[in-house]
Amino acid sequence: MAQGRNRLLTASVWGSCALLGAVLVQFVTGWGSGSSAGVINNLAYLPAVVLTAVLGLRLILAGGLDQRERRAWILLEVSFVCQVVAHVASLIQKPGYPAFSDYLYAGAIPFVVAGLLLLPAAHRNRAERVKLLIDSLIIVAGACMTLWYLEIGPLLQTPGADPEVIIFSTAVPVLDLLLLFALITLLLRRSETGAAVALLGGSMAFKVVADSTYTIAYVQFGVYFRPGDWPYLLWAAGAVLTLLAVHRRLRQNGPAPAERPGRGRLGWLPYGAVALASGLLAFVAREQSLYPLGGMIIGAIVITALVIARQMYAQRENRRLAVTDPLTGLSNRALIAERLAEVTRQPLRADRHSAVLLIDLDRFKPINDAYGHEAGDAVLKAVAAALRAVIRSGDTAGRLGGDEFAVVLPALPTRAAAEGIAQRLVDALRTPVIFGDALLSIEASIGVAFRDETTLDTEQLLAHADAAMYAVKRSGRGHFRVYTPELDTRARDAELRRAVAGDELVVHFQPVVSLTGGGGMSVEALVRWNHPTRGLLMPGAFIDLAEETGAVIPIGEWVLRDACRQVAGWRAANPAAESVWLNVNLSARQVTQPALVETIREILAETGFPADRLVLELTESVILQPDEQTVARLNTLREMGIGISVDDFGTGYAALSYLRSLPVTVLKIDRSFVTGIDTDPDTYAVAEAIVRLAQAYKLHVVAEGIETAEQARCLVEMGCGYGQGYHFARPMPGPALAELLESRRVLS
Structure with missing residues (x-):
């Protein structure tokens, strides 16, 4: 429905613009003469100006404009309504000048000026506002000199003219000067608030040119334009642009987009105005002798030109210094x-x-x-x-x-x-x-x-x-x-956090078995990301990023909670699972959290998992340089009965002295020390030394990455008590591990 209304509205706008094409037909063919040409001209305008006023009112009432822009469009709407009344009056009034419609046309201009000046622009400091005002006044002053010489001066000197005609005729170019001031200010602000403002500015430019040429032609050359002549074509083009501007702004349906900084491509306008004034001065003085008046005028023009050249050079130099890095000479x-x-x-x-x-x-x-x-x-x-x-x-x-x-x-x-x-x-x-x-x-x-x-x-x-x-x-x-x-770490971090909230993470478990055939078993909780488009992702695809961005904290909490909940469920359903230990990795970022102990305590209470069956695995980076707060947190966890394990031992730079000062209970040998122990005597000797070291510190030893029975045999020879790897079992989902425990209970 709304789409249909929009299409109808667009068709109405372009239909009204097409009706104004009658003015173009008049201009090209000379169609119509005398009063009939004026009637055709006014009738062609009516649909466009009425629709402009209707759309302007709709824009104001629709909402979505900020307060400043709304005030601007209210003032413009007053001018639109004046245009409607003026065109209706021109159809029924008696011939004469100035007529009622002429007063309405002129009365609309101040509202247009105020509306243009109120249109949104970027915030400027006081110095920028003063510069903008001075530049605008320079251009208006140049235009004022031209209009005074070509229009206002000759009108005021017309002998025997009706005072009302003189006053009104001189008021029109003055009002056009105000309109020019608003238009130039709009251009120099380099506003990019959308095509609507550009269309509106173009409409006002057409009006100023048409008004000025209409009066200059009559005053200077005695030429009187009638409907169908080219100034009427400019006025019609202005009406078309005004209608399109209102329609375009209405379609934006919201606040005008923010202004973007421009490069000042219209910064030459003030200098152009000075050149225009100087040219006019030279033209007026063309019949004067070089001495004394002519020489002074030429000298003033030359001095003005040199001052402008110096100013432009200074501006270029200031611009260069403002955008150049002083050390390297590159752009800043x-x-x-x-x-x-x-x-x-x-x-x-x-x-x-x-x-x-x-x-x-x-x-x-x-x-x-x-x-x-x-x-x-x-x-x-x-x-x-x-x-x-x-x-x-x-x-x-x-x-x-x-x-x-x-x-x-x-x-x-x-x-x-x-x-x-x-x-x-x-x-x-x-x-x-x-x-x-x-x-x-x-x-x-x-x-x-x-x-x-x-x-x-x-x-x-x-x-x-x-x-x-x-x-x-x-x-x-x-x-x-x-x-x-x-x-994009920010986007991926947000995606990771959404994965936690959306239950896209899953926990798999890998058994840790006794190498000596004793009872008891541990399971290590390993997180996976069940990505909606990329499938099941291993930790290597996202944990490093999570560590970098901090998303590892909510991920770690989720893994601990879900793992404790699942293993607690096994314990409730299977008496053989009551002896199972749960190993959960704790990141370095988690260890530094002041609320770590309280968080773990709440998770254990929530899931019902016993603290004395939980082992937290820390990386060597935590063990290397623990601060007092970290040591205190680890001691508190140990006092709760929670075991502390050093994961991937041997891959970092952990100082051996910290194995004595920290409450560590388990040492896990990295897989890199296990690979090759069955074939390389040196590798065997290094692994055995680590096992003996752990025994000296009275720590339980777990070897990771065991893939063959021969590797397991070698570790037993060394005195390693526990092992983990594909030789025993791959990581598996919780239900699969629960079935494995159930089968062990049945077999026993």
Whole structure:
């Protein structure tokens, strides 16, 4: 229904515009004469101006406008209504000038001026507002000089003219000057609040030109335009643009989009106005002698031109200094932001690709620390030289700050071109920098992001490049990488947290058995992600990211709760499961949480799982340098009866002394020390030494990664009590492990 109404409305708008085409027909063919031409002209206007007023009222009543913009459209609506009444009056009034309709046309202008000035614009400080006002007044002053000479002055000197005619005729160009002031202010604000404002500005420009040429032609040349002549065509075009502006704004259905900073392409307008005024002055003085008046006028024009040239040069220099990094001579952050804004505003094309490269120097801080900031500055200058040597003439290279750089690559023929530039930069930045007697070696990590449907603004484009750059740093540094959604840590972090909330995680269990044939068994809880599109993911696909972003905390809590709940269920259903120990991994981030102990206590109370059957497995990074709070938390957990295990022992740098000072009960030997113990005597000796060490500290020893019976036999010889690996069982879902326990009970 709504779609049908929108189509009908659009058809009505374009139908009204088509009716105004009668003015174009009059202009081309000369159709109609005398009073009939005026009637045809006014009848052609009526549908368009009535529909403009109706749509303007609908826009105001529909809501969705902020307070300032609503006030602007209310004022514009008053002018629309005046236009409707004026066109109706022109059909029924008697001939004469100025007529009632003329007063209505003129009375609408102040409301248009006020409405244009109230339209939304970005916030500006006081200095910017003063500059905008001065620029607008310069242009209006130039126009005022022209209109005074060509219109107002001659009108005031008309002998024997009716005073009412003189007053009204001079009032129209004055009102047009006000309209010009509002229009120029709108243009100089570089507002990009949408096509509606651009259409409205175009409409007012047509009106100013038509009004001025109509009066100038009559005053200066005695030419009187009638309906069907070209000024009437401009007025009709203005009415069409006004109708389209209101219709376009109504279709936006919400607040006007925020203004984006422009590059001041209309900044020449004040100088154009000065040139116009100077040209007019020279024209008026063309018949004067060079001495004394003519020479003074020419000198004033020359001096004004020189002042303008100096001002423009100063502005260019100020602009250059404002957007240049003083150390490297590259663009600074402000200009890079401008170039990126231009890139994101451009429409997407299949044959044109734009990209941004974010560059971060590797091992730059040690150079500053070892050789001083002068050496660091030398490196930064060398990097700037390398960037200039590699990029194209139309590209922009800049320093964002510190040792971070960016390159904006617009309008590339292919994506491979950006990757080629990135690789050349990687190679160029590997060249050592000579500083005194030192040879300073650096590399760079580069993230590449392309402008596409997902990069709607500068922030998103930079965020994508930043994600790609940090992926390079995580994977070894010194190369480049192109952004893919999988690298977006923020998006993946949000996805991980949604997975926890949406029960997409599952827990599998792997048995830990006694190698000596004794009773009792442990199970280690291992998390999996049942991704809705990528299938079942192993921990290696997401745990590192979860550690980096902090999502591992809610994941760890979920795993502990679900594992305790499942094993508690086994214990209730199967008496043989009462002796089963549950091993759950505890991340380094979880250990640092002040509420860790309370969280574990609540989970045990909620699930009914006994604390003395729970073992928490810690990585060596926690054991290496535990602070007082960490030691206190681990001691509290141990006092609750919970076992503490060191996981993957031997892969990190754990100090042996901490095995005595921390409440550790179990030591798990990493699989790398198990592989090869049945074939390599040296590997056997190392594994045996670890087992003896654990025994010396009175710790239970678990060997991971056992895949053959021979490996298990060797571990028994060493005195290792427990083993875990594919030789005994692979990780399996909870129900499968519950069946395994049930089968063991039946067999026993």
